[in-house]
Amino acid sequence: MMDILPILSTLKRHKTAAGLIVLQIALTCAIVCNALFLISERLHLIGAPTGMAERELLVIGMAGIVRAENADAQTRADLQALRGLPGVKSVALVNQIPFGTSSHGTGLRTKPDPNQRDIRVSSYNAGEGWLETLGLKLVEGRDFEPAEYVDASVVFSDGVEPKVPAVIINQHLAKRLAPDGSALGRLVYLYGPDAPQRVVGVLERLPSTYPRDRDESDLNAVMQPIRGSYRGGNYVLRVEPAQRDAVLKQATETLVKGSVGIKRVVRHQRSLEEMRDGYYRQDRFMVGLLLAVCLAMLVVTAFGIVGLASFWVQQRSRMIGTRRALGATRTQILRYFQTENLLLSSIGIGLGMLLAYAINAVLMTQYELPRLPLAYLPIGALVLWALGQLAVLAPARRASNLPPMMVMRGLA
Amino acid sequence: MFAYYLDLALRSFRRSPALTLLMVIAIGLGVGACMTTLTVFRVLAGDPIPGKSHRLFNVQLDAEGLRSHTPGEEPGLQLTRFDAEALLREARGVRQVMMSGADVALDPAGSGAPDMAPFFARGRWASSEFFAMFEAPFLHGRGWSAEDDRDQARVAVITRELSERLFGSSASLGKTLRVGNKDLTIVGVLASWRPAPHYFDLTLGAYSKPAEVYAPFQTAMALRLPVSGNTNCWGNNLINDPRELGASCAWIQYWVQLDTPEQRSAYFAHLNQYSEQQRGAGRFERPSNVRLRPVMDWLMVRKAVPSDIRLQLWLAFGFLLVCLTNTVGLLLAKCLRRSGEIGVRRALGASKRAIFCQFLVEAGLLGLVGGLLGLLLTWVGLAAVRLDPTPYAQLARLDPTMLGVTLAVAIVASLIAGLLPAWRACQITPAIQLKAQ
Numbered sequence: 001m002m003d004i005l006p007i008l009s010t011l012k013r014h015k016t017a018a019g020l021i022v023l024q025i026a027l028t029c030a031i032v033c034n035a036l037f038l039i040s041e042r043l044h045l046i047g048a049p050t051g052m053a054e055r056e057l058l059v060i061g062m063a064g065i066v067r068a069e070n071a072d073a074q075t076r077a078d079l080q081a082l083r084g085l086p087g088v089k090s091v092a093l094v095n096q097i098p099f100g101t102s103s104h105g106t107g108l109r110t111k112p113d114p115n116q117r118d119i120r121v122s123s124y125n126a127g128e129g130w131l132e133t134l135g136l137k138l139v140e141g142r143d144f145e146p147a148e149y150v151d152a153s154v155v156f157s158d159g160v161e162p163k164v165p166a167v168i169i170n171q172h173l174a175k176r177l178a179p180d181g182s183a184l185g186r187l188v189y190l191y192g193p194d195a196p197q198r199v200v201g202v203l204e205r206l207p208s209t210y211p212r213d214r215d216e217s218d219l220n221a222v223m224q225p226i227r228g229s230y231r232g233g234n235y236v237l238r239v240e241p242a243q244r245d246a247v248l249k250q251a252t253e254t255l256v257k258g259s260v261g262i263k264r265v266v267r268h269q270r271s272l273e274e275m276r277d278g279y280y281r282q283d284r285f286m287v288g289l290l291l292a293v294c295l296a297m298l299v300v301t302a303f304g305i306v307g308l309a310s311f312w313v314q315q316r317s318r319m320i321g322t323r324r325a326l327g328a329t330r331t332q333i334l335r336y337f338q339t340e341n342l343l344l345s346s347i348g349i350g351l352g353m354l355l356a357y358a359i360n361a362v363l364m365t366q367y368e369l370p371r372l373p374l375a376y377l378p379i380g381a382l383v384l385w386a387l388g389q390l391a392v393l394a395p396a397r398r399a400s401n402l403p404p405m406m407v408m409r410g411l412a
Numbered sequence: 413m414f415a416y417y418l419d420l421a422l423r424s425f426r427r428s429p430a431l432t433l434l435m436v437i438a439i440g441l442g443v444g445a446c447m448t449t450l451t452v453f454r455v456l457a458g459d460p461i462p463g464k465s466h467r468l469f470n471v472q473l474d475a476e477g478l479r480s481h482t483p484g485e486e487p488g489l490q491l492t493r494f495d496a497e498a499l500l501r502e503a504r505g506v507r508q509v510m511m512s513g514a515d516v517a518l519d520p521a522g523s524g525a526p527d528m529a530p531f532f533a534r535g536r537w538a539s540s541e542f543f544a545m546f547e548a549p550f551l552h553g554r555g556w557s558a559e560d561d562r563d564q565a566r567v568a569v570i571t572r573e574l575s576e577r578l579f580g581s582s583a584s585l586g587k588t589l590r591v592g593n594k595d596l597t598i599v600g601v602l603a604s605w606r607p608a609p610h611y612f613d614l615t616l617g618a619y620s621k622p623a624e625v626y627a628p629f630q631t632a633m634a635l636r637l638p639v640s641g642n643t644n645c646w647g648n649n650l651i652n653d654p655r656e657l658g659a660s661c662a663w664i665q666y667w668v669q670l671d672t673p674e675q676r677s678a679y680f681a682h683l684n685q686y687s688e689q690q691r692g693a694g695r696f697e698r699p700s701n702v703r704l705r706p707v708m709d710w711l712m713v714r715k716a717v718p719s720d721i722r723l724q725l726w727l728a729f730g731f732l733l734v735c736l737t738n739t740v741g742l743l744l745a746k747c748l749r750r751s752g753e754i755g756v757r758r759a760l761g762a763s764k765r766a767i768f769c770q771f772l773v774e775a776g777l778l779g780l781v782g783g784l785l786g787l788l789l790t791w792v793g794l795a796a797v798r799l800d801p802t803p804y805a806q807l808a809r810l811d812p813t814m815l816g817v818t819l820a821v822a823i824v825a826s827l828i829a830g831l832l833p834a835w836r837a838c839q840i841t842p843a844i845q846l847k848a849q
Contacts, residue, residue, distance in 0.1 A: 016744060017745065020740055021741060024734060024737040027730065031734070065593075066593045067636075117479060117480060263530055281802070282720060286723075289727075293728075297731055300734060303738070307431055307745060308742065308745050366719070366722070
């Protein structure tokens with residue numbers, strides 16, 4: 001510590017070089033802090049739980065190339081055939097699935113007033129067995145009762161107000177509807193003012209189809225007891241994880257075999273895990289890229305410190321020799337360079353933090369990112385301090401090992 | 413003199429190879445990262461229809477109900493079928509197109525390939541001026557006329573790839589294409605065409621591949637062929653088929669070609685007038701809020717370029733900045749270490765200018781070598797990008813322009829980095845250096 005004054009006076013004579021080290025540390029600190037923050041945001045997104053039995057789910061989408069007249073009967077036959085397959089625990093038909101190829105949303109109102117502003121929700125329709133198949137968990141209320149299920153072909157027929165008696169909502173929407181109490185038993189209006197739906201259950205989790213955490217409609221979801229048909233839905237199969245591939249193959253064959261005469265095509269057949277991986281591929285790529293750039297930046301900065309410190313040691317060998325001759329120990333010389341680096345790093349880190357906040361402010365407006373949490377600053381500071389000390393160690397060692405007499409004679 | 417400076421630079425490189433290598437690698441990494449992201453950005457943010465993009469306009473009307481109205485917000489991105497047909501009938505632009513994307517089942521059995529299984533293809537239902545307006549290149553045949561559209565003619569245009577898949581060759585004019593269970597006659601075959609971004613319909617993804625099957629809009633409606641993309645419905649919930657003429661659903665992309673600013677302002681006035689008229693008739697509830705945006709504006713407002721790509725660009729430039737700061741520091745150290753040499757040269761009559769040039773040449777040479785390394789890294793980087801299965805990754809390639817730009821960026825960047833060290837070098841006073849030695 002007592003070295004600080006001589007260090008300061010030495011640095012005064014090398015303002016440019018010192019300034020460059022400080023600048024480089026500041027830039028690196030600012031970018032690394034923000035990059036780490038972006039990484040954690042992405043990891044948070046990628047790791048968000050769906051509440052579903054993800055590892056056990058297979059999703060198969062069929063489409064008729066011609067509009068079949070008996071879609072409901074065909075769908076019932078499909079479901080029965082799929083349920084009969086070995087390794088299949090349960091099967092359900094849902095209109096859409098998270099990470100899938102399509103997304104359906106609707107507006108929900110809490111009053112019969114048709115002019116009330118909508119709450120945007122992701123809207124799922126499913127037939128019997130969905131709760132067990134998807135592996136979702138109710139925190140309140142109950143599953144739909146058999147009498148509550150309605151056929152889509154009946155509910156959505158020409159000129160008739162759709163009549164769906166009940167809905168199950170996710171916890172996020174439940175909190176929105178009843179901030180302090182329970183949303184159970186409330187009436188909501190997904191269709192006209194005359195036929196509301198009663199909330200009969202609240203799910204711990206049910207994500208939107210394209211979970212992104214960007215706005216309300218990304219967080220609210222509602223499940224309706226509407227039996228669709230293969231024409232507008234996905235067969236979801238819950239199986240033993242180990243049997244996924246075998247069951248997927250068998251199920252697809254079964255469905256194709258069940259399509260004789262009506263010309264159907266399997267549009268997609270994947271496990272939910274594959275769908276999830278595909279959905280977050282770009283985010284994982286970004287995490288990798290950000291990590292790589294952080295690492296590269298730290299390495300470049302470290303080598304920059306090594307280069308400049310080596311040069312300084314060489315330039316100051318006369319001074320080092322003099323100090324050694326006057327009785328300074330090796331440790332003292334080593335400490336000197338370490339303290340010097342600590343000082344420069346600290347100034348750099350200080351500037352870097354201001355810069356980090358400035359960059360974050362720009363990112364906040366451009367990418368709708370939240371504010372950089374303060375916790376990232378000490379992390380960045382520690383990383384750069386450690387990096388600086390590590391980088392300066394070799395040149396400082398070399399300095400401390402200079403034999404004083406050789407230096408004085410100008411031989412080193 | 414230049415040759416001599418070059419020689420001096422090479423000598424200096426040889427004297428401290430580690431430091432030189434460090435600087436070359438830093439410049440190479442920085443430049444490589446920048447050029448990789450810049451190439452990707454350029455491909456993604458490029459003009460999909462150069463020379464005409466400022467004359468093509470996307471039309472937006474605010475046809476939604478008052479229920480979810482926030483004054484001043486962006487109107488709906490697409491039109492209802494009713495409005496699109498009305499505007500098309502009035503035909504106030506030089507050219508105009510109404511259209512929708514589709515996902516259609518093709519039945520090869522009805523198209524002369526009985527053994528092939530049915531499959532789905534990307535379709536587009538459009539009014540007749542689609543091909544002329546968006547400059548879709550024909551290999552054989554032609555599109556269809558406005559009369560064909562009106563008469564619901566059963567015709568189709570397909571791509572060369574689809575033609576080869578179904579018929580084994582691109583000579584499929586006059587043959588039958590079975591879409592679902594409806595037969596269309598092929599009247600045109602398109603040559604390879606990949607506008608990026610897919611600007612005229614972003615609802616399918618900004619970099620989706622263009623359609624493989626094209627048919628007249630009215631024909632597709634009459635045959636009840638499916639549509640795909642984004643459909644936004646409002647008002648009562650009794651809408652059974654959003655494709656119905658009267659349905660309050662927006663799902664149609666509408667584009668108009670306007671060649672002069674006068675035409676543009678006249679068309680804008682016409683849109684406002686149309687909107688007011690619809691409000692008077694009770695169809696529109698909101699105050700008039702129309703938009704008429706040329707291609708590049710449209711892409712910007714719709715944020716067609718993924719925000720991750722911009723982020724990558726900023727990150728890469730930040731990285732380059734760190735690399736350059738690093739290079740400045742190391743160059744400075746190198747220069748100052750050679751104070752003795754500089755002193756001797758100065759004492760022997762070299763001017764400050766000469767010293768300055770010498771060090772700039774050294775920095776430039778460093779930049780050139782770093783740039784070559786950067787080029788190699790860019791090439792590797794783009795190859796890695798193309799491994800990514802996202803639809804746009806395949807578009808990222810190094811073209812001659814970017815090749816030149818890469819080298820230029822590297823050299824200019826290192827010259828800038830060399831300015832400070834060179835300036836410091838020429839400030840060295842010969843007398844002190846000579847005395848110190």
